[in-house]
Amino acid sequence: MKLNEHTRGDFPILQRIVSGHPLVYLDSGASSQKPRAVIEAMSEYYERSHANVHRSIHTLGEEATELYELARDAVHRFIGAASREEVVFTRGTTDGLGLIAETIGRTLKKGDEILVTELEHHSNLIPWQLVARDRGAALKAVPILADGSLDLAALDRLLTARTRVVAFTHVSNVLGTITPVVEIVRRARSVNAITVVDGAQAVPHMRVDMSALGCDFYVFSGHKMLGPTGIGVMYGRRPVLDSLEPGRGGSEMIKEVWIDRAQWNDLPWRFEPGTPPIAEAVGLTAAIGYLEKLGMDRVAEHERALTRRTIEGLAAIPGVKVYGPPVAVERGAVVAFAVEGLHPHDVAALLDAEGIAVRAGHHCAMPLMRRLGVVGTSRATFSVFNSPEEVSLLLAAVAGLRSSL
Amino acid sequence: MSQAPSAANSIYSDVIRERWRRPRHRGDLPGATAVAEDVNPLCGDRVRLMLTVEPQGRIAAARFVGDSCAICTASADVIAELVSGRSRSDAVALDVADVLAVLQSEIRPTRMRCVTLPLTVLAKALNGGQGS
Numbered sequence: 156m157k158l159n160e161h162t163r164g165d166f167p168i169l170q171r172i173v174s175g176h177p178l179v180y181l182d183s184g185a186s187s188q189k190p191r192a193v194i195e196a197m198s199e200y201y202e203r204s205h206a207n208v209h210r211s212i213h214t215l216g217e218e219a220t221e222l223y224e225l226a227r228d229a230v231h232r233f234i235g236a237a238s239r240e241e242v243v244f245t246r247g248t249t250d251g252l253g254l255i256a257e258t259i260g261r262t263l264k265k266g267d268e269i270l271v272t273e274l275e276h277h278s279n280l281i282p283w284q285l286v287a288r289d290r291g292a293a294l295k296a297v298p299i300l301a302d303g304s305l306d307l308a309a310l311d312r313l314l315t316a317r318t319r320v321v322a323f324t325h326v327s328n329v330l331g332t333i334t335p336v337v338e339i340v341r342r343a344r345s346v347n348a349i350t351v352v353d354g355a356q357a358v359p360h361m362r363v364d365m366s367a368l369g370c371d372f373y374v375f376s377g378h379k380m381l382g383p384t385g386i387g388v389m390y391g392r393r394p395v396l397d398s399l400e401p402g403r404g405g406s407e408m409i410k411e412v413w414i415d416r417a418q419w420n421d422l423p424w425r426f427e428p429g430t431p432p433i434a435e436a437v438g439l440t441a442a443i444g445y446l447e448k449l450g451m452d453r454v455a456e457h458e459r460a461l462t463r464r465t466i467e468g469l470a471a472i473p474g475v476k477v478y479g480p481p482v483a484v485e486r487g488a489v490v491a492f493a494v495e496g497l498h499p500h501d502v503a504a505l506l507d508a509e510g511i512a513v514r515a516g517h518h519c520a521m522p523l524m525r526r527l528g529v530v531g532t533s534r535a536t537f538s539v540f541n542s543p544e545e546v547s548l549l550l551a552a553v554a555g556l557r558s559s560l
Numbered sequence: 561m562s563q564a565p566s567a568a569n570s571i572y573s574d575v576i577r578e579r580w581r582r583p584r585h586r587g588d589l590p591g592a593t594a595v596a597e598d599v600n601p602l603c604g605d606r607v608r609l610m611l612t613v614e615p616q617g618r619i620a621a622a623r624f625v626g627d628s629c630a631i632c633t634a635s636a637d638v639i640a641e642l643v644s645g646r647s648r649s650d651a652v653a654l655d656v657a658d659v660l661a662v663l664q665s666e667i668r669p670t671r672m673r674c675v676t677l678p679l680t681v682l683a684k685a686l687n688g689g690q691g692s
């Protein structure tokens with residue numbers, strides 16, 4: 156039985172009719188849809204247990220605190236962190252990367268170097284630009300090769316004794332390239348650089364294991380992995396978190412406060428100032444439970460089959476160009492493509508008229524677009540509820556596009 | 561072949577489709593006296609507008625180039641047409657309603673920026689563009 160036959164009924168939104176057609180949602184890379192289990196867990200939390208966490212000595216406060224901390228346990232298990240103290244909740248990937256950049260940024264000096272890659276989403280670029288500018292550090296990018304993979308020889312040339320940070324994506328949100336995290340971490344460590352991995356497009360689609368990857372930081376968003384908006388995770392390796400002063404301050408992250416100083420709270424709360432996204436944490440627990448029940452290996456296999464079918468199908472349509480690594484190479488659940496003579500915006504609008512939702516534009520990766528020599532692309536992304544039939548609908552619709560404008 | 565209306569018929573007007581396929585004012589304008597360019601941050605679209613403004617303020621010619629979608633291209637094309645031969649003050653007064661009236665298409669809120677980007681560029685060209 157195909158995975159989508161199990162899952163489709165769990166996603167209420169898939170009942171929607173769009174432009175007179177049943178919704179074909181191929182934009183989970185931007186934000187996935189939510190199974191009923193997530194929606195209900197959050198409603199139930201608000202209807203039964205809501206209060207603030209940690210500071211309330213009453214029944215609801217205790218329930219909310221327990222549910223919030225249970226989410227931490229779920230993430231700890233799901234990503235193979237060494238301890239729950241390494242799991243810090245944020246508002247999302249962008250928030251987590253910003254927090255890391257600000258936190259590490261305080262330790263940077265003039266002449267230090269920050270290394271990113273040409274694949275990066277703006278969220279893993281702009282925070283480093285800001286920090287580099289403030290601290291007088293240099294920002295450099297590892298280029299990609301023609302096949303969309305990172306140029307590791309260039310990485311070796313760019314890594315120097317001055318390199319303090321290597322920040323890179325695990326899976327490209329445009330090309331689907333899976334980067335060799337373990338290998339990059341190994342090389343970065345040889346110059347004692349801190350490694351920061353953007354896992355936004357990886358965690359929803361494949362098994363990730365912090366103990367195997369070995370990176371210092373790893374961040375992702377709840378809303379791309381069947382969970383709610385407004386929550387994300389910043390995993391930080393314990394010795395690194397211990398060595399850093401908090402980047403942001405407020406309540407929750409302190410133990411004792413005087414007018415002119417404070418004593419920081421223990422991990423992980425030291426990095427969680429303010430009231431956290433509690434209902435969102437409850438939703439995230441449900442999303443992780445849902446994915447775990449399906450099994451991440453099955454999820455990856457299902458989405459890989461859809462991706463391969465899409466790449467092969469699109470590449471066979473005259474005038475359609477598919478970006479990213481060749482189909483034989485393992486890649487993420489992302490297929491960016493261009494239709495000759497049509498602008499990506501128009502492709503998305505025309506597909507929407509047939510009920511098919513794809514993303515079009517620069518995908519928050521303008522330097523990568525420039526590298527590819529385009530202003531944007533159209534992009535189909537997949538999740539557990541997508542079916543081979545939906546891929547066929549996409550292919551048929553794209554095949555009919557060229558004559559239509 | 562079936563004559564069922566294509567998806568494009570239902571979402572774009574004939575004016576937009578025609579001006580996307582065969583824009584009348586696309587291309588470089590050698591000797592332009594006012595030039596401006598801008599980008600739509602949402603999609604990365606880029607439009608460059610070139611005007612030849614005569615000393616008395618008449619816009620003798622207008623052309624555009626760009627990487628842009630059908631709506632944005634049609635809008636730029638219409639704007640170039642509407643300002644050609646008109647006075648600078650007429651061009652300044654041009655607004656989105658004038659462009660929409662020519663495009664004759666319902667534009668969704670998410671695509672409105674595609675219509676207005678060339679207008680923004682026009683305003684830039686008339687304000688700060690070189691020699692204007």
Ligand SMILES: Cc1ncc(COP(=O)(O)O)c(C=O)c1O
Pocket residue numbers: 184185247248249250276278279324326327328353355356376519
């Ligand atoms: C690779 C990558 N990094 C970062 C982000 C930003 O995530 P968010 O908008 O949830 O902060 C995204 C998605 O938009 C992404 O695909």
